[in-house]
Every structure is written in C-alpha cells, then in structure tokens.
Amino acid sequence: TNYPVTRESDLLGWFKFDETSGTTASNYGTKGSAALLAGGATFSTSEKKFGSSSLNIPTGSTGAYAQVTNPIDLAGNPFTLTVWFKKLYGTGAFRTLTRDNSSNYHHVIINNGTNNLGTWGWVDSGFDLPTSTSASSWNHLAVSFDGTTGKFYHEGNFVGSVNANRSSNIHSIGNYSGGGQRFAEYLDDFRIYGVALSSNEVATVYGEGNGDLFAVNSGSTSATATVTLKETGGANVSMDIFYGTVDKGATVTGWDANTSLSGNQSAGQITLGMNGLSGNTSYVFRIRSTNSAGASWSDAYSFKTGNKLDPPSITAQDASSVAGSSVTVNGTVVSFDGSTQPTVTLLYDPVDSLESGIFDSYLPLSLGSSLRLWLDANDSSTITHSSNAVSEWRDKSGNGFNLTQSTAGSKPAYDGTSKKITFASDFLSASAPSLTQPLSFFIVAEYSGANTNDQYIHDSSTGRYRLGEWSTQGFGFPSGDAALRSASLNPIGKSIYACKFNGSSSNLFINGAHALSGTHPATSFGGNYVLGAHNNGSDSPFQGSIYEHMIVSGSLSSFERQKIEGYLAHKWGLSSALNTSRFIGAEGWTSSHLTGDGDSGISAEHNYTCAVSLNGSNKTINGVIFEGASGTGGTGWQITAGMTSVHNSQTSTVGGQIGAMLSNGMRYAGDPQKIKVSGLTPGKSYVFTLYNQAWEASGREATLSCSELSATITLNQ
Numbered sequence: 022t023n024y025p026v027t028r029e030s031d032l033l034g035w036f037k038f039d040e041t042s043g044t045t046a047s048n049y050g051t052k053g054s055a056a057l058l059a060g061g062a063t064f065s066t067s068e069k070k071f072g073s074s075s076l077n078i079p080t081g082s083t084g085a086y087a088q089v090t091n092p093i094d095l096a097g098n099p100f101t102l103t104v105w106f107k108k109l110y111g112t113g114a115f116r117t118l119t120r121d122n123s124s125n126y127h128h129v130i131i132n133n134g135t136n137n138l139g140t141w142g143w144v145d146s147g148f149d150l151p152t153s154t155s156a157s158s159w160n161h162l163a164v165s166f167d168g169t170t171g172k173f174y175h176e177g178n179f180v181g182s183v184n185a186n187r188s189s190n191i192h193s194i195g196n197y198s199g200g201g202q203r204f205a206e207y208l209d210d211f212r213i214y215g216v217a218l219s220s221n222e223v224a225t226v227y228g229e230g231n232g233d234l235f236a237v238n239s240g241s242t243s244a245t246a247t248v249t250l251k252e253t254g255g256a257n258v259s260m261d262i263f264y265g266t267v268d269k270g271a272t273v274t275g276w277d278a279n280t281s282l283s284g285n286q287s288a289g290q291i292t293l294g295m296n297g298l299s300g301n302t303s304y305v306f307r308i309r310s311t312n313s314a315g316a317s318w319s320d321a322y323s324f325k326t327g328n329k330l331d332p333p334s335i336t337a338q339d340a341s342s343v344a345g346s347s348v349t350v351n352g353t354v355v356s357f358d359g360s361t362q363p364t365v366t367l368l369y370d371p372v373d374s375l376e377s378g379i380f381d382s383y384l385p386l387s388l389g390s391s392l393r394l395w396l397d398a399n400d401s402s403t404i405t406h407s408s409n410a411v412s413e414w415r416d417k418s419g420n421g422f423n424l425t426q427s428t429a430g431s432k433p434a435y436d437g438t439s440k441k442i443t444f445a446s447d448f449l450s451a452s453a454p455s456l457t458q459p460l461s462f463f464i465v466a467e468y469s470g471a472n473t474n475d476q477y478i479h480d481s482s483t484g485r486y487r488l489g490e491w492s493t494q495g496f497g498f499p500s501g502d503a504a505l506r507s508a509s510l511n512p513i514g515k516s517i518y519a520c521k522f523n524g525s526s527s528n529l530f531i532n533g534a535h536a537l538s539g540t541h542p543a544t545s546f547g548g549n550y551v552l553g554a555h556n557n558g559s560d561s562p563f564q565g566s567i568y569e570h571m572i573v574s575g576s577l578s579s580f581e582r583q584k585i586e587g588y589l590a591h592k593w594g595l596s597s598a599l600n601t602s603r604f605i606g607a608e609g610w611t612s613s614h615l616t617g618d619g620d621s622g623i624s625a626e627h628n629y630t631c632a633v634s635l636n637g638s639n640k641t642i643n644g645v646i647f648e649g650a651s652g653t654g655g656t657g658w659q660i661t662a663g664m665t666s667v668h669n670s671q672t673s674t675v676g677g678q679i680g681a682m683l684s685n686g687m688r689y690a691g692d693p694q695k696i697k698v699s700g701l702t703p704g705k706s707y708v709f710t711l712y713n714q715a716w717e718a719s720g721r722e723a724t725l726s727c728s729e730l731s732a733t734i735t736l737n738q
Contacts, residue, residue, distance in 0.1 A: 026226075026233050026234060027218075027222055027225045027226045027233050028214060028216065028218070028222065028702070031214050031215050031216045032049070032050040032051065032212055032213070032214060032215075033050045033051055033052040033053070033093050033095070033100070033213045033214065033215045034048055034050035034052060034053055034089070034093045034191060034211075034212065034213035035048065035049040035050040035211075035212050035213070036048060036049075036056055036076070036087070036194070036210075036211045036212075037049065037071070037072055037209075037210060038064060038069075038072070038074055038075050038076040038208065038209055038210075038211070039071075039072035039073045039074055039320060040064055040073075040074065041064050041066050041073050041074045042064060043058075043064070044057060044058045044059075045057060045058070046058065046064075046076065046087055048089070050093070050212075050213060052093045052094060052213075052215075053089050053091050053092055053093035053094070053190075053191065054089060054090050054091035055089075055090070056087040056088060056089050056090075056194060057087070057088045057090055058076070058085075058087055059084075059085070059086055059087070059088045060082055060083075060084030060085040060086055060196070060200060061079055061081070061082025061084065061085040062076060062077065062078055062079070062082070062085035062086055062087055062195065063077045063079065063085075064076065064077060065077035065207060068107060068206075068207045069207075069209055069323075070105040070107075070159045070209040070210060070232070070323065071105075071209055071210050071232060071234055071320070071321075071322055071323065072209075072210075072320040072321060072322070073320060073321065075107075075207045075208060075209040076194070076195060076207065076208040076209065076211070077206065077207055078195045078196060078203045078204070078205065078206055078207070078208070079206070080206060083200050083201050083203065084196070084199075084200030084201070085195070085196060085200075085203065086193050086194060086195045086196035086197070086198060086200075086203075087193070087194040087195055088192065088193060088194075088198065089191055089192055089193075089194065092121065092122060092123075092190035092191055092192040093190055093191040093213055094190050095188040095189060095190055095191070095213075095215075096188070097168075097186075097188045098168075098188055098215060099165070099166060099167045099168055099188070099215075099216055099217040100165070100166055100188055100213060100214060100215055100216070100217065101163060101164065101165040101166070101212075101213075101214040101216065101217055101218040101223075102118065102119060102128060102129060102162075102163065102164050102191075102211075102212070102213055102214075103161070103162070103163040103164075103210075103211070103212045103214070103218075103223070103226050104118065104161070104162055104163075104208055104209070104210065104211045104212070105159050105160070105161055105208070105209040105210050105232070106155055106159070106160055106161075106162060106204065106205035106207065106208050106209075107155050107158065107159045107160070107205060107206065107207040107209075108152075108155060108156060108205055108206035108207055109131075109150065109151075109152045109154075109155045109156075109160075109204070109205045109206075110152070110203045110204065110205060110206070111152055112133070112134055112135060112136065112152075113133075113134075114133055114201055114202055114203075115127075115130055115131065115132065115133045115197070115201075115202040116130065116131040116202060116203065116204045116205075117129075117130050117193070117195075117196055117197045117202040117203075117204055118130065118162070118194070118195070118204045119191050119192075119193060119194055120192060120193040120197055120198060121189040121190045121191065121192050121193075122190065122192040122193075122198070123189050123190055123192075124189040125141065126140075126141055126187045126189045127140065127141035127197065127202075128140060128141075128164070128166075128187045128191075129162070129164050130202075131150060131204075132145070135149070136149035136150050136151045136152075137149060138150045138173060138180075138181065139181075139183055140164075140171055140183050140185050140187055141187070142183075142185060144171075144183040144184070144185045145181075145183070146171070146173045146180070146181030146182060146183050147180075147181040147182070148173055148175065148180040148181035150162075150175065154175075155205065159207075159209070159230075160175065160176060161174075161175070161176055161177065161226070161227045161230075161232075162174070162175055163177075163218065163223045163226060163227070165217040165218050165223070166185070166186060166187055166188060166217060167217040168186055168188070169184065169186060170182055170183070170184060170185075171183040171184075171185050171186075171187065172217075172220075174220070174223045174227075176227060176230070177223060177224040177226075177227030177228075177229070177575060177576070178224075178457065178458070178459055178575065178576060179220055179223075179459065179523070179526075179576065191213055194208070194211060195208050210232065210234070212226075219628045220576050220628060221576065221578050221628060224575060224576050229389070229390055229391070229575075230325070231324045231325075232322075234322055237322070237324045238389060239298075239324050239325065239326045240326065241298075241300040241301075241326055242296070242297065242298050242299070242300065242326070243294065243295060243296045243297075243298060244294070244295045244298060244304070244324060244326065245292050245293065245294050245295070246262060246292070246293055246295070246306060246308065246322075247290055247291065247292045247293075248260075248290070248291055248293070248308055248319070249289065249290050249291070250286055250287070250288050250289060250290075250291050250310065251288060252288055253286070253287070253288055253312065254312050254314060256312040256313045256314065257285040257312060257313070258285060258286045258310055258311065258312045259281065259282070259285065259286065259310070259311050259312075260281070260282045260286050260291055260293060260308065260309070260310055260311075261279055261280070261281045261282075261293075261308070261309045261311070262279060262280055262281075262293040262294075262295060262306055262307070262308050262309075263276040263278075263279040263306060263307050263308075263309065264276060264277060264278060264279065264295045264304055264305065264306035264307075265277030265278065265304065265305060265306075266302065266303065266304060266305070267305065268305040268307070268321040270307075270321075271307065271309075271318035273309075278295070278296075278297060280293060280294055280295065280296070282353075286310075293308065298326050299326065300326050301325070301326060302325065302326050303323060303324070303325045304323065304324055304325070304326065305321050305322070305323050306321070306322060306323075306324075307319050307320070307321050307322075333354055333363040335352055335353065335354050335365070339351065350367055352365070385417070385418070385571055385585075385588075386418075388573055391573050391574050391575045392418045392571065392572075392573055393418060393420055393422065393454065393456060393572045393573065393574050394416055394418055394420065394422045394570065394571060394572040395416060395417040395418040395570075395571050396414050396415075396416065396417070396424070396552075396567075396569065396570040396571075397417055397569050398414075398435070398440045398441050398442050398567065398568050398569060399440045399568070399569070399592065400417065401435075401437060401440075403415040403416075403417060404435050404442070406432075406435045409434050409435045409436070409437070410429070410432040410433075410434065410435075411426065411432050411433050411434065411435050411442055411449065412425060412426055412427065412432060413425045413426075414442065414449055414552075418571075420454070422451060422453070422454065422572075423451060424449035424450060424451045424550070424552055425449060425450065425451065426447070426448065426449050426450070431446075431447050431448060431558070432447055433445070433447040433448070433449065433553060434447075436566070439566075440568065441566040441567065441568045442566060442567050442568075443469070443565070443566045444552070444553035444554075444562070444563045444564065444565060444566070444567070445469075445562075445564060446554075446562040446564070447553055447554075447562075448551050448552060448553035448554040448558050448562070448563075449551070449552045449553060450549055450550060450551045450552070450556075450558060451549075451550055452548075452549065452550075453481055453483070453546060453547050453548060453549070453550035454547065455483075455545050455546070455547040456545060456546040456547065456572070456574050457545050457546075457574075458522050458523050458524060458543055458545075458546075459521065459522065459523035459526075459574075459575065459576050459577075460486070460521075460522045460523075460546055460572060460573070460574055461519065461520065461521050461522070461572070461573045461574075461577050461582065462479070462486070462488065462518075462519075462520040462522070462570075462571070462572050462573075463517070463518070463519050463520075463569075463570070463571040463572075463573070463585055463586075463589065464478060464479070464488070464517075464518045464520075464567065464569070464570045464571075465515065465516070465517055465518075465567070465568040465569045465570075465589055465593050465595075466478055466515070466516065466518065466565060466566065466567045466568065467513065467514055467515040467516065467565050467566050467568075468512075468513035468514075468563075468564060468565040469564045469565045469566070470513065470564050470565075471513065472511055472513065473489060473490045473496045473510075473511055473512070473513060474490055474492070474493050475490060475491065475492050475493070475561050476489050476490060476561055476562065476563045476564060476565075477489040477491075477499075477551075477553075477554055477555055477560075477561040477562075477563055478518075478552070478553070478563050478565075478567070479550070479551065479552050479553075479570075480550075480551050480554070480555050480556040480561075481546055481547065481548050481549065481550045481551070481556055482547075482548030482549040482550075482556040483544065483545065483546065483547035483548030484500075484542065484544040484545055484546045484547060484548070485499075485500040485542070485544075485556075486500070486522060486546050486550075487499045487500050488518060488520055489561065489563065490506070491561065493508075494506060494508070495507045495508040495509075495510065496508075496510040496511065496512065497510065497529055497536075497537050498520070498522075498527065498529065498537070498539075498541055500541060500542060501527060501539050501540060501541040501542075502539045502540045502541075503539070504537065504538065504539030504540070505527060505529065505537050505538070505539035505540070505541060506537065507536070507537060510531070510536060510537075512531050512532075513565075514598075515568070515593065515594075515595065515598075516531055516532055516595075516598070517530075517531070517532050517533070517586055517589050517590060517593075517595060517598075517599065518530070518531060519531075519533075519582055519585070519586055521577075521582075522541050522546075523541070523576075524540060524541065524542075524543040525539075525540040526538075526625060527539060527540060527541035528624060530582070530586070532586075532590075532595065532598045532599050533583065533586050533590075533599045534619070534620050534622075535619065535620075535621075535622065535623075535624050535643065536619070538624065538625070538643065538644065546572075552567060552570070553567075568593055569589060569592070569593070571585070573585075578628065579624070579627045579628075579708070586599060587599070610725060610727075610733065610734035611734075612734060612736060615675055615679070615712060615714075616675060616676060617675055617676035617677040617679065617680060618642055618643055618676070618677035618678055618679050619677070621642065621643070621677075621679050621712070622710065623642045623643045623645050623679070624643050624644070624645070625643060625644030625645055627645070629645065630657045630698065630700055630701065630707070631648075631655065631656060631657035631658045631698070632645050632646065632647045632648065633647060633648055633650050633655065633658055634647040634648065634649045634650065634682050634685060635650055635660075635664070635687075635688045636649075636650070636651070636667050636685055636686040636687060636688050637649050637682065637685025637686050638685065640678050640679070640681060640682040640685075641678060642677070642678045642679050642682070647682060649685070653665075656700070657698060657699055657700045658696060658697065658698055658699070659696070659697045659699070660688075660694075660695070660696055660697075661695045661696070661697045662691055662693055662694060662695040663690060663691020663692065663693060663694030663695060664688040664689065664690065664691060664694045664696075665688075665690050665691055666688065666689055666690040667686055667687070667688055667689075668686065668687050668688075668689055669686055669687075670683060670684050670685065670686050670687050670714065671714060671715065671716055671717075672684070673714050674714075674715075675714060679712060682712075683712065683713070683714045687713075709727070711725070713736075713738065714738075715738055716738045717738075721737065721738035722735055722736065722737050722738065723735070723736050723738055724736075
C-alpha cells in the first residue's frame with residue numbers, strides 16, 4: 022500500500038519523526054541526510070500528530086534541536102517549509118523553526134518579546150502567532166519562498182508575506198543550533214519542498230486539520246479515510262480499517278471497532294468508512310491490507326469528529342449486466358452520520374446533468390465543514406412564518422446558524438411563489454460564530470428601488486462584514502478601503518454577489534465578473550449578524566429580496582468560486598446574466614466580448630501557472646503581471662507550431678491595460694497554430710484563457726481546440 026501526500030515527488034526533505042526511540046530521524050526526501058537529535062531532543066510517543074511519535078524539544082533542554090548533518094541544499098531555488106507543531110514556546114526569546122549553516126538565515130522565526138512571525142532580517146510577515154493557539158492542540162504552519170516573496174500560511178490560510186529570499190540550506194530544525202531559540206515543544210511531519218506551493222496546495226497539506234497523509238473526511242458520527250493501493254502483489258487483496266480512541270498497534274484486537282470492504286480490491290484509490298463515532302472526539306485508525314502472502318499495516322493516524330451531520334459517503338463501481346435497454350449500477354454506502362439509514366437515489370441522463378444545465382441541489386454540502394452558513398429560500402421547510410411574516414430562516418449547513426426575528430413589526434415577508442424573502446425596513450439576526458479570514462460570502466439578492474443608497478444587505482457587529490452602500494459613498498464593502506466601493510456600481514437587479522474577505526486581497530464579483538478589489542480589515546467575523554440592515558437592526562435598512570446566502574471559510578480557488586456561482590445562476594435563472602467567460606457548469610470552451618480590465622476575469626486572487634503577452638512589453642492587469650515575450654516559450658508555455666511572425670495590431674477598442682497589451686502587437690502565421698502548457702498537476706482543474714482582438718470585418722475565423730476537450734469553438738475575428 023502507498024499513502025500519497027501532496028507533491029511527494031517534490032519533497033527534498035521529509036521527517037516523519039516516527040522512530041519512537043534513538044537519536045536519528047529518517048529523511049524520506051531526496052536531498053540531504055537523516056537528522057541527528059541533539060542537545061537533549063527526543064521522540065515523544067505521548068504527544069504526536071501522526072504516526073508513532075513526534076520530535077520533542079523539551080522544556081528542560083534549551084539547546085535541543087534536530088540537526089540535518091548533511092544539510093538539504095536549496096540551491097537558490099523556490100522552496101516551501103511545512104510543519105505541525107504543538108505548545109509554541111513563549112515570548113522570552115526568539116523562536117527559530119529552521120536555520121542554515123551557510124548564510125545565517127533563520128528561514129522562519131518569531132521575534133523576541135513579541136508574537137511577530139517572519140524571517141531573519143528582521144522582516145515581519147504582519148501576522149502574530151500567539152502561544153495560546155497551540156497550547157492544547159496541534160497547529161499547522163507553511164511558508165513558501167518563490168525567490169522574491171515569502172508567503173506565510175497558518176491553519177491552511179494565507180496570513181502574511183515578506184519581501185525576501187531565504188533559499189540557502191536546511192541544517193537545524195526546531196531551534197537555533199547555538200541553542201536558546203526553541204520553536205515549539207513538539208514538532209511533527211516536517212517537510213521541505215523544492216517548489217513554492219500554491220495556496221490551494223498548502224490547504225491540501227493542512228487538510229482541514231487532518232493533514233494529507235490520508236484523505237480523511239469526518240462528520241459527527243462517521244468518517245472516511247482514502248488510501249491508494251499501489252499494487253496487489255499479484256494476489257487478491259482485502260482491506261480493513263481498525264479504529265478507536267486509543268491506538269492498539271498493528272493488531273486486530275483491542276480496537277473499538279473495525280470495518281472491512283467486501284470483495285477483492287484492485288489497485289487505485291480505496292475509501293474505507295468508520296461509523297458509530299461520537300461528536301467532537303479524537304480517534305486513531307490503522308489500515309490493514311491482506312493477500313495470500315500475509316498482511317501489512319499502516320502507521321497510526323488521528324482525526325477529530327465534528328459536531329454537525331455530514332452527508333453520506335458513497336462509492337461507485339463498474340456497471341454490470343449491461344443489456345440493450347437496462348444496466349445494473351453498483352455502489353457502496355461507505356459511511357453515514359446519524360442513526361437513520363440513508364436513502365440512495367440513482368439519477369441518470371443521456372448527458373451529464375451539469376452539461377445539460379440542471380443544477381445540482383447538493384453542491385453546497387459538497388463543501389463539507391468549510392460551509393458555515395446556508396440559507397435557501399427555495400426550501401420552504403427551512404422557513405418559519407405566520408401569514409408569510411418570517412420568524413426564522415434555518416441554516417442548512419448543519420451548524421445551527423439560524424437567523425430569527427421575534428418582533429412582529431420587523432419580520433420580513435416570505436414569497437412562496439418566487440421563493441424569496443423580502444425586506445422592507447425589516448431584518449433577521451443571529452449570534453454569529455467567530456470565523457477568521459479568508460471568508461467568502463455568496464448571496465443572491467435584488468433591490469426593490471432604483472438605487473443602493475444607504476442600504477446594507479448584511480452586516481456584523483464584529484469585523485463589520487458589510488455588503489451594500491453607506492450613505493451615497495458607492496456600492497461595495499463599506500468597511501474596506503476606497504477601492505472596495507464604487508459610485509458607478511448600481512446592481513439593483515437580481516444578482517449573484519460573491520464577496521471574498523481576505524485582508525489586502527479582498528474582492529467583489531457580481532454575476533461572475535470581477536467588480537472591485539482592495540483591502541478589508543482582517544478582523545474576525547462574529548458578533549450580531551444581521552440580514553437586511555445595519556447590525557443594530559435599524560440603520561441602513563435594505564429594501565429588496567434575498568433568495569439564497571452562503572458563507573464559506575478557508576481559501577476558495579477561482580474555479581471553486583465559479584462552480585458556486587454557476588450553481589446559483591442555474592438555480593435562480595441567472596445563467597444569461599452570469600459573465601459567460603465564467604464557469605457555469607460544464608468544462609469546455611466559452612467566449613465573451615472583452616471591453617477592458619473589469620470584465621477580463623483577470624485577478625490577483627487567481628493562481629496562474631503563467632501569464633504571457635505573446636508580443637510586447639510587460640503589462641500589469643488587475644495586479645497580475647503579464648510577461649512580455651519575444652521568443653517562442655517560457656516557464657509553463659511553448660509555441661510548438663505557427664505564430665512565427667509578428668505584426669502591428671489593429672487599433673484596439675478595448676480599454677485599460679489589457680487594451681494596451683493587445684495594442685502592443687500580434688503574432689500570426691501558420692495553420693495550425695499551437696500553444697503547449699506544461700508543469701500541470703494531475704487531478705487538478707485548470708482554466709486556459711486566450712485574449713485577442715478583431716482584425717477585419719470578415720474572413721478571419723479561428724477555430725480553437727484543445728487536446729483535453731472534445732468540443733471546439735469558432736471565433737470571427
């Protein structure tokens with residue numbers, strides 16, 4: 022069996038600290054040596070995040086650390102450090118996670134006398150990491166350096182950055198080699214990647230607190246673990262998972278419970294279920310695979326259940342008994358929360374439901390624990406009303422974030438025909454959970470009047486997470502800087518608002534099109550949360566209707582955001598309004614008329630593998646640098662056919678910097694013309710966008726195709 026981790030082939034160093042005893046920690050990476058436990062460092066079998074033990078930097082040993090005797094050479098290249106830690110040391114000294122032995126670099130360090138997290142120099146990331154966060158639980162920290170910028174991530178979320186390059190080598194782990202700068206009492210699963218991980222990859226490593234050693238999804242009374250069976254050894258293989266609150270080792274006895282997959286298993290990903298669990302409880306599991314040659318066991322891995330019900334986990338197998346007009350579909354209910362056996366429904370159609378324009382009503386639940394609030398006026402069972410006066414709108418996420426109103430004169434009205442809740446100086450409110458950024462708010466709403474002046478769609482007393490307009494200062498995020506509101510915006514019709522609250526990288530999208538970007542205070546969301554007015558319930562009342570509202574925590578990729586926008590667009594009849602360059606449901610070619618930077622879809626929130634201007638100078642568009650290229654290739658791209666000549670552009674009617682880029686000149690000649698993109702990760706979704714401009718009135722048609730798509734699209738240039 023093989024237990025895959027994120028970008029394992031790029032691991033220069035990987036210290037699991039699972040040895041339990043002795044003074045040597047094995048290095049499962051490709052560079053450097055094993056680590057020597059020096060200065061009193063030991064292995065801890067009582068405190069561990071994964072496996073059998075962790076690295077212990079004891080309170081009584083100020084010089085304890087792990088020394089990579091043959092340092093891991095970073096060679097000036099991009100790199101990323103990730104680690105799980107517990108019981109961060111206090112502010113009485115510097116706290117060093119790693120140090121080299123060549124350039125005096127402390128790659129990651131917390132300042133003396135403060136909680137300021139940064140790198141040696143002193144260069145502050147802008148994020149404080151107090152000891153309280155890891156006093157009783159494991160925390161995750163990741164830091165990537167791409168050659169110019171270091172990005173810091175705590176608990177899977179981006180929290181700050183530095184303008185610095187610290188690519189030297191890794192010699193000391195957990196402390197300065199000279200002592201006196203211990204980072205934390207316990208470290209586990211320490212990794213050095215030879216690449217700068219993206220924010221999505223960091224979030225995958227974090228795995229919502231469960232890591233990525235196994236893909237673990239846990240609800241309140243059930244959980245699943247996904248493992249890859251790399252090969253069968255030429256014999257039939259059976260799989261079992263043993264689990265309980267205490268690790269019982271590689272034995273079948275003593276565990277709280279175990280489950281087995283029926284039948285023989287083939288190589289590939291396999292999901293095993295654990296049922297009958299208790300909410301908010303820590304568990305340990307081991308997986309056993311068996312064939313005629315014997316059995317092998319995984320290490321012990323831990324996870325914690327939540328306090329809300331999750332949807333069932335199911336797997337599908339190959340169809341059988343295929344006949345002319347019938348087929349038998351096979352699957353397994355792997356796990357389910359609660360005491361009620363789930364209902365399994367088979368949906369089938371000649372085409373994929375998304376491709377045919379049918380929205381998936383269960384998409385929000387696929388967000389798992391990151392879905393913090395889901396209000397859906399299409400589901401009348403979640404709305405309590407008397408003669409349409411709404412007293413409660415219940416949360417479908419399972420978190421109990423229900424919004425209520427007990428005052429008769431302040432209750433909004435439920436429209437059961439149009440499936441919406443209408444506010445006319447009314448409001449609903451609830452005590453909100455404390456949530457940290459990044460946060461994404463999605464809401465489908467419409468105004469009943471002619472403008473948005475002095476109306477808040479929502480507001481919170483803590484963090485002031487507001488959407489709307491204060492006085493007449495422009496629509497957007499009133500709590501953000503001036504760039505996050507605009508007097509030119511007046512979106513009064515039914516619209517999809519996607520609000521990304523993430524400090525200096527905050528953005529507003531309206532019907533899939535990027536509208537605003539700027540800085541929103543990084544204060545946590547919480548306090549009194551109000552729909553339809555100021556958080557005091559009386560000021561800035563919203564005059565209009567709300568159809569659906571979701572709050573999602575954690576970093577959402579652009580692709581994930583667009584999927585949610587597509588779900589909402591199909592559900593609420595807004596497909597034609599949704600910017601057609603946006604994801605609506607089916608992956609394939611789409612096209613849209615380009616007028617300028619605002620509808621280009623270009624945003625600094627996207628994780629670009631490459632952004633290239635095929636002829637001309639560098640251009641910065643919405644915070645993204647397009648590299649001017651005169652050659653036929655670069656990092657992540659290559660012209661493999663055609664486009665061998667250059668020519669002046671026609672005068673562009675497109676505004677902004679993207680218009681200036683298109684006016685720089687063009688490449689042409691050759692049929693076919695081919696661009697190859699490279700450096701992609703298997704299993705990830707990507708979006709390819711081509712920007713071009715008209716050449717003449719007729720006779721300039723271009724057909725676009727892709728090796729990964731069966732469809733084509735023809736454009737009249």
